[in-house]
Every structure is written in C-alpha cells, then in structure tokens.
Amino acid sequence: MSEIKEIEPNISWREAWRIAGKIAFEVQFRSAMSMSSGAMTQTIEKQIQRARSNTRFNKITISVFIGMLAIVFGILVWGTLSGLYGTPTEFRWITVAFTVSMFCLVGFAFLVFWGLMVSTSFISTNAASIGHYLPVSRVDTGKLALLAYIRLLDSQMITIIIGFPLAYGIVIYLVYGLVIPSILGALACLGAFLISVGLGITIMLILALYFYTRIQTTGGSRLGSIVRLLFYVLWAVVIMGFSLSFQLLNIIVPLVESLSISLVPFWYLLYFAYPFTMGTFVVLATGIPGTPQFWLDFIVVALYGGLTLLGLRWSRNFLRQIGTGVVTTTGPSVIHPVDIKVSRVGIALLRKDLRIATRTPGQAIMFFLPFLTMLPIFLQFIWEIGVVHVSDVITFIVMPTIMLGFFSIFFLSVEARGMKYTLTLPLPTERILKSKAQLITLMALAIPVFVIAVSFFKSFTNPISFLLAASMVPVVYVSAYISLVLFTRVVGGGRLIGFEIGQHITQMIIVGLFSAFISFVPIALLGICWSWVFLLGYPVEWAHFAGLAGLWAGITINYLLGKLFARLFIIG
Amino acid sequence: MNEAMKGNGAPIVAHDLVRHFGKTVAVDHLSFEVRSGEIYGLLGPNGAGKTTTVKMVSGLLPPTQGQVEVFGFDPMNQPIEVKNRIGLVPEDHILYESLTPREFFNFITSIRQLDEQDVKTRVKSLIDAFEFGEYFDKPIAALSHGNRQKASVIAAIIHDPPLLVLDEPFSGLDARTVRVLKDILNIHLENGGGILFSSHILEVAESLCDRIGIIDDGKMVAEGTVDELREMVKAHGSLEEIFLRAVQQDAEVAETVQALRKALTKNYTR
Known part of the structure; x- marks a missing residue:
C-alpha cells in the first residue's frame, strides 16, 4: 500500500478568515441548539437567524x-x-x-x-x-x-x-x-x-x-x-x-x-x-x-x-x-458497580436540575444571580450602616426577593433539549413547575443567610429582622410558582414548554413584571399593617408583629392565587 | 406483565387521526389498532408521518382531529395513565445529555416510583445483556450513537410497560445488541404486551412484525400481514417490493435507477 500523500496548503489567509467565520458561527449555533428546549416552536431557518442576531448582539x-x-x-x-x-x-x-x-x-x-x-x-x-x-x-x-x-x-x-x-x-x-x-x-x-x-x-x-x-x-x-x-x-x-x-x-x-x-x-x-x-x-x-x-x-x-x-x-x-480531530477529550474510565437508588419524586427532580445546571457554565451562572443582587447591598451594610434597623433589613431583602421571582422563568431552560424527554415521563406539568419554584426557593435561602452574615459585623435593633428575612423564602416560592404557571399558559398554552431567552424575551419581561408585582403584595401588606398599628399608637414591637402578620397574609393570598391559576391554566 | 398497570382497552386504538402543521397535513385520517401480543409495524418513506403518529400515540402531540386510546385512556387528557403504560424509544433519542446513565436511570426510576429491589435486578440484567456497564458512569453526551440508543432502550423498558412504542429502535445498534433486543421484544410479546414498531428498515420489519401498516403522505395505503399485503398489492418477493408497490413508487424507482446508472457508470480500474 502506498503512503498517503500530504496535501499542499492552498487556502489564503483571507479565504481562511471567511471560512473561519462560518465555522465560528457553526460553533455558536450548535452551542445554542444544545441549550434550546426540545419542544421547538420555531422553524430551523428562524433559529439560525436568531442565533446570528444573538451572536451579533452578544459581541x-x-x-x-x-x-x-x-x-x-x-x-x-x-x-x-x-x-x-x-x-x-x-x-x-x-x-x-x-x-x-x-x-x-x-x-x-x-x-x-x-x-x-x-x-x-x-x-x-x-x-x-x-x-x-x-x-x-x-x-x-x-x-x-x-x-x-x-x-x-x-x-x-x-x-x-x-x-x-x-x-x-x-x-x-x-x-x-x-x-x-x-x-x-x-x-x-x-x-x-x-x-x-x-x-x-x-x-x-x-x-x-x-x-x-x-x-x-x-x-x-x-x-x-x-x-x-x-x-x-x-x-x-x-x-x-x-x-x-x-x-x-x-x-x-x-x-x-x-x-x-x-x-x-x-x-x-x-x-x-x-x-x-x-x-x-x-x-x-x-x-x-x-x-x-x-x-x-x-x-x-x-x-x-x-x-x-x-x-x-x-x-x-x-x-x-x-x-485535525486528534485531541483526546475523554477522561479516564472507572467502572463502578451497577446500582439504582430510588428517591422521592421532588428530590429526584431537584437533584436532576441541579446536576444539569451545574454542568453547563451558561446555566450555572443563574445560581449566582441572588448573590449578584445581594452582594453590593451587603457590602454597603458593612461599610456604611452603623446599627441595623428593621427598615434597613427590609430595604436589603426586598430587591433580591423581587429579582428571584422575576428570574424564576430562567429555570425552565435548565433541561434544555432534555425537556423533550421530560414530556415522555408520567409527571404532571404542575409538579415540574413546582420543582423549578423549589429550585429557586433554595437560592432564596441566601437572603436569611446574608442577614445572618450581616449580624456578625453589625448589631441589630430588633431580632424580628431575622424572622422577616426568613419569611422572604416563601414569598419567593409563591411568586416564582405564579410566574412559572403564567409563563406556561402564555407561551405553552398550558402545556410544559422550555424557556429560550432569544425566543421568549418579551413574554419573560411581561410575566416577570407581573411576578415582581406579586412578590410585592406581601411586602406591601407588611408595610400597611405595620404603619396602621404604629399610627394607632401601639408600641413599635406590636407594629413589627402586625407587619409580619400582614406579610404572611400576603404569602397565603399569593399561594392560593397560584393554586387557582394552576387549576385554571395548566394542562396535563 | 403487571396486570394492575393495564387499563381496559387494547394497547392502541387510533381512529381517524389527522395532524396539521400549518398548511402541511402530516397525518391524514389514519386509523389502526395494536393488539395485545402483537408487533404492529408502521412503515413508510421519510416524511410519511410515522414519527408524528408515534408522538400522538404517546401523548406528546395533540391530534388536530380524531382520537387515540391507549389501554382505553386518552393520551392528551389522561397523559399520566398513558405514560405509565408506555415505554417509548423516540427516533432522536434526546436524553439528559449531561447526566450519566446511572444518574439518568436513578432519576426515571424515582419519577416512576419503582420498587428499588425489583428495578435494581432488572437494570443489572439489562446492563449485562447490553454490555453497557463500562458506560454507566459516563455522561450521555460522551456516548456513541449506539450506546445512547442502548440507554434509550433501557429507559423505555425499565418500568416493565405493557406497551412499547419504538421509533427506529435498532438504529446504531451492533449485531449482538440487535439480537438481544429482538429477544427482549419476543419475551414482551409472550407476556402479552403490545408493540408499535415504526421503521423504514423493511428487512427488520418483515422478520419482526405480525401486522404492518404502510403509510404514505400521512395516509394508510395498505395494512395486514406480509402475506395479506402481498396479495393486496399483487406483488411478489420481499417486503421491499410490496412496500414500493403500495406507495406506488416501483416504476418511478426503476426509472430513477436507470437514469442514475447512466450518470454514475465509470471504470475505476482504467
């Protein structure tokens, strides 16, 4: 057998630059496709066009x-x-x-x-x-x-x-x-x-x-x-x-x-x-x-x-x-015994979403959103505020609470193309939405953690601050749940659908704004109840407890609203 | 077969199914039935509407018109009942790419709330049969086409469903695995299960299917056993001949091949 003759290089730099542009776009397109949900609602031509404009926009x-x-x-x-x-x-x-x-x-x-x-x-x-x-x-x-x-x-x-x-x-x-x-x-x-x-x-x-x-x-x-x-x-x-x-x-x-x-x-x-x-x-x-x-x-x-x-x-x-395709990209192979562990449905869903999200850099960044919103405020607390009042804590916790509710729809993108497989499983749509809301609730735990962290540096005027911060966790859960239900209704007609940022940005903003409003209801009730009791001349501690009661009334209202929306809007 | 999992009806009864995508009619008034203990082959050329039909049967796509019943349940209105009874191998075998098969199987067995001991034994025997052990802890994204297909097949039968819906199940599998899978399908039939088998590989369909429905442009053009089809379309020989006659492509294919022969003939030894 004769030796394979090496082909002479014959592509000019100018031509190579042009072809390289096409390869670069292919990389970006394939990457975008791997992140898109299985339930595609756009033609492939539109997806290519979208990937092209996204690339330009990102640059x-x-x-x-x-x-x-x-x-x-x-x-x-x-x-x-x-x-x-x-x-x-x-x-x-x-x-x-x-x-x-x-x-x-x-x-x-x-x-x-x-x-x-x-x-x-x-x-x-x-x-x-x-x-x-x-x-x-x-x-x-x-x-x-x-x-x-x-x-x-x-x-x-x-x-x-x-x-x-x-x-x-x-x-x-x-x-x-x-x-x-x-x-x-x-x-x-x-x-x-x-x-x-x-x-x-x-x-x-x-x-x-x-x-x-x-x-x-x-x-x-x-x-x-x-x-x-x-x-x-x-x-x-x-x-x-x-x-x-x-x-x-x-x-x-x-x-x-x-x-x-x-x-x-x-x-x-x-x-x-x-x-x-x-x-x-x-x-x-x-x-x-x-x-x-x-x-x-x-x-x-x-x-x-x-x-x-x-x-x-x-x-x-x-x-x-x-x-030239000669890079080895597989790691060492270790064979472990075959074993299967059956866990509770909710745990299995959370574990799966966490695994998928943390293995994709583009999705892993979602987990740092609450920290991105909280860290500047946290640093300002440390450097600028002397004694922490209840009102300071409220200003600290409101923004991340609203932001987390707003960002909940992002979590529908976690499964990406795997969404197509999820649809084959005997899982009610509402259960899947709940698991996404639970996932974002896990992140909301950062709110009380941050308040506790502040307490190591500063003295607090009232321990009710911690209770307030902890109460933000259910606020986030219910607003995230409502957002997810509404998004499913608006985009999927009530059936589960993946979120793709390039495709659903308008719907995300509309639903996100509604979610922000929903998150604000318990906080507004907190303010109203607090002011009402305080203005009636009762001690400030009483006002704090009234505010907390108002907050929980708001959470309950939102929870019931979420249940109602799910019953009305969700199919399957 | 787990009797408790069954509903009241036949595995699949599809009546007058229609599915539009915009102005395109993908499935056009299609009716067929899959009975217990049989493999029903859904054959057709590319774009005939096979995968759309599979999706409607599995509750993944609502029909524009007509009804499907899976063991007496409506896939769109009673999706959980249907999905509990179906083992689906989709054509594109999209799974959770970044999970390993171990994590993937842990997930689906948890979602289906299967008995841990039973499923452990079942998975172990499937992994051994498919020689899949060394891929058990590799991310699905890193698996070859054939190994992904193995993962997809194991996932479809892990819960011992009475109905298997298989869209090109042998795609990418080696000869050994094909043999094992054929035996698994036979055991499933012996247990009284039903199988809807969609493919365009006619040799496999001919050797496996009890009855065959040939669809073209979304319409059922012929249905029956291989012998009945042969009789029906007055064709002799293999299923390929029957198929081409049924979709009225035999003459056209002969002409095309003749034209190709003229265009492609050359002497490489010269």
Missing part, C-alpha cells in the same frame, strides 16, 4: 461592557494624576502603576472567564474539525481552527487590546499635553494588554480542556462535583467582581489608593510578579519625569512576553489538533 454588548471598563480605567488614571482624589504627588505614579496592573488582571480574568463557555463549546461541538473530513491540508485545517477560535472572541480581544491603551494615551495627553509620552505610554499599555490577552487565551484553553475532559465527559464522581463547585465559585467571584466594580466605584478609588501606597515598600519585589510588572512597565515607558525607575522591569516584561509567545504557540498547536 456588541461585550464590547460596550469592556469599553465602559476602559472608561472607568481612564477616569481612575486621570483622577489620580490630576490630583482629583487628593493622592499625594509622590504616590501618584505608583497608584497609576497599581491601577494599570489591576486592569491588566481584569482584562485577563474577563477573557478567561467570559470566554470559557465559548472555548468549551469550541471543543465539545467539534465544528472546527470540519476540514478534517474534506480534502484540505493539515496546515490549512489547523489554520481554519485557529482563525475560527479567534473569530469567536475577536470583539472581546480587540476591545481589550485597543480600549485600555487608547484610554491611557488620551488621559496622559489630557493631563500633561505631551504627545510623545502619551504615545509611548499607550504603546507600552498595548504591549501589557497584549501579554494579558495572550496569557488569557492560553489559560482559557487549558481550563476549557480541563473543564470538558474532567467535568463534561467524565462521570459524576464526588471529586468532580467538588471541583465543579469550586470552579463555579471562582467563576462567580470574577463575574461579580466586574459587576461590583461599577457599583462600588466610591469604595474602589480610596481602596486602590491606600493599597498602592501600602505596597510601595514591596514594589521592588512586586514588579517581578504579573500583573504588577505590567503596571510599572507602562508607567516607566510613559517617561514623565518623576516616574519610578525600575529598569529591570524591561527584562521581566520581556520574560513575560516570551512566556506569552510559548503559551500562544501551545494554543495554536492545540487548536490545530482540534481542527
């Missing part, structure tokens, strides 16, 4: 978000250098170096954690290996895979690489009116962010491979569950960090300043470590008199540059391997 949104971060970065640098924040002159450049360092880290983390889902899809969908089945050379197949991957994340990478250096250069020019330092500073900043993005791509691919191999394609071991949980906690912390950075700017500015000043004695050590190397390098390259002279930094940056190139070379080879 624009992410670019705007990073652009806003770049503006925040610019404001921080400008505020520091112009003396707006009152930073002592001798510490201004060190604060700028610290700010640049932090935003390099932000760019790195943003790319890694935001792009992780895309990278995992890139591996799991196998769309990039299309060239492997066609008479295309191995070099061209690798080229297509590499470019397809870049096209998936192009907007994020371009905005990070361009946005921050541009903001830095403009700020230096605005403050000093000097062209050369602003250009040099911007170029150094470009280098720093290029290194951050390069390192980010490498780490992201390593994590994606690990995530796919160990979590998605290897069974449900306890160790796997722990790794998964830790991974999501880390992921949520980073995502929350971005959200918080906007909400807590007034806290971040003095924090950055005090941290950078306190780090001055250690700066000679820190500039060996990423991301601080990047900050000092940018400040040094700007060349304004008075900037610190850490000349060794050039060598350290060159070392990081070399490391980045090595990482990118590995990434390129890895992506080529994906393209």
